Amino acid sequence: MQGTQLIVRAAAILRRVGSGGAEGVTTADVAAATDLPRSTAQRVLAALAEEGFVDRDARRGRWHLGPELFLLGSVAAERYDVTSTARDILRSLAAKTGESAFFSARRGAETVCLAGEEGSFPLRSHVLHEGIRLPLGVASAGLAILAYLPLEDAEIYIKSRDQELASAYGDQHAALPLTRRLTATRRRGYAVNPGLIVPGSWGIGAAVFDRTGSPAWALSLTGVESRFNGDRTAHLGALLLEAAHALTQRISRRG
Incomplete structure (x- = not known):
């Protein structure tokens, strides 16, 4: 994936992670929702985690939205x-x-x-x-x-x-x-x-x-x-x- 396609896929992944609520989602959940191979979903999730956009519960193996999104959301909240x-x-x-x-x-x-x-x-x-x-x-x-x-x-x-x-x-x-x-x-x-x-x-x-x-x-x-x-x-x-x-x-x- 490159360019615009990558941005669209990353946005879809973030939406799927966010829809998991407090329970979070698995890599398989993300792959199924975005029509990505599991290995590709894992790579994109890992890259998003490096930037703080998602976070992984190592014990349960489930993904959650990360701290960077909280910070950005706090700024956006004033408008929306x-x-x-x-x-x-x-x-x-x-x-x-x-x-x-x-x-x-x-x-x-x-x-x-x-x-x-x-x-x-x-x-x-x-x-x-x-x-x-x-x-x-x-x-x-x-x-x-x-x-x-x-x-x-x-x-x-x-x-x-x-x-x-x-x-x-x-x-x-x-x-x-x-x-x-x-x-x-x-x-x-x-x-x-x-x-x-x-x-x-x-x-x-x-x-x-x-x-x-x-x-x-x-x-x-x-x-x-x-x-x-x-x-x-x-x-x-x-x-x-x-x-x-x-x-x-x-x-x-x-x-």
């Missing part, structure tokens, strides 16, 4: 980070509902989970965690964001990713059922993921908008199916929409 603005809203949602609350950002055709607060209910969904990346339309946060993109953009995305999403996440993520869920999301105002990634693990999400009116972030609640059935889903959705509206206004005032 709104997580601190959302923290108290996440805590309030978790306290009011007992479910786990999450804040995710749109990055191109994906969502990235930026922050989470655990609820008091002892049984939890483990689909989301800080750092995980998921395609738009997958999980409630990505569904909420996709629903509020311009209709033409959403349709183009669905058509272009039809087979890929269905293959990776099941037939319910093919174009027709995904389009139906988007229609339902626009009607309700919030998205519902009825255990489509992990059976029995439900989520609801609401879009948070930037100053131009674009869906740039999402708030979501996740939990076990028995906690999201019937009238309680509507109650949780109303709380989530209220919180998303408050956060949108707060971000707009923040400028």
Whole structure:
């Protein structure tokens, strides 16, 4: 690999390492996600480690994001980070509902989970965690964001990713059922993921908008199916929409 290709591959590797959260990822995980031979992935990871961009837990053999990224991220946060603005809203949602609350950002055709607060209910969904990346339309946060993109953009995305999403996440993520869920999301105002990634693990999400009116972030609640059935889903959705509206206004005032 040389030039631009190397930069693209290194960026993909860093994203995959970041998506591993506190558990980290193995070299095999990175190779599979980036379509690189394991030996090549190992060489690039070693080079990134030399520069401090990744770090390896020698005992467990797993890779994590490194200290240099923390330093760069601290500088970039002054311009881009709104997580601190959302923290108290996440805590309030978790306290009011007992479910786990999450804040995710749109990055191109994906969502990235930026922050989470655990609820008091002892049984939890483990689909989301800080750092995980998921395609738009997958999980409630990505569904909420996709629903509020311009209709033409959403349709183009669905058509272009039809087979890929269905293959990776099941037939319910093919174009027709995904389009139906988007229609339902626009009607309700919030998205519902009825255990489509992990059976029995439900989520609801609401879009948070930037100053131009674009869906740039999402708030979501996740939990076990028995906690999201019937009238309680509507109650949780109303709380989530209220919180998303408050956060949108707060971000707009923040400028």
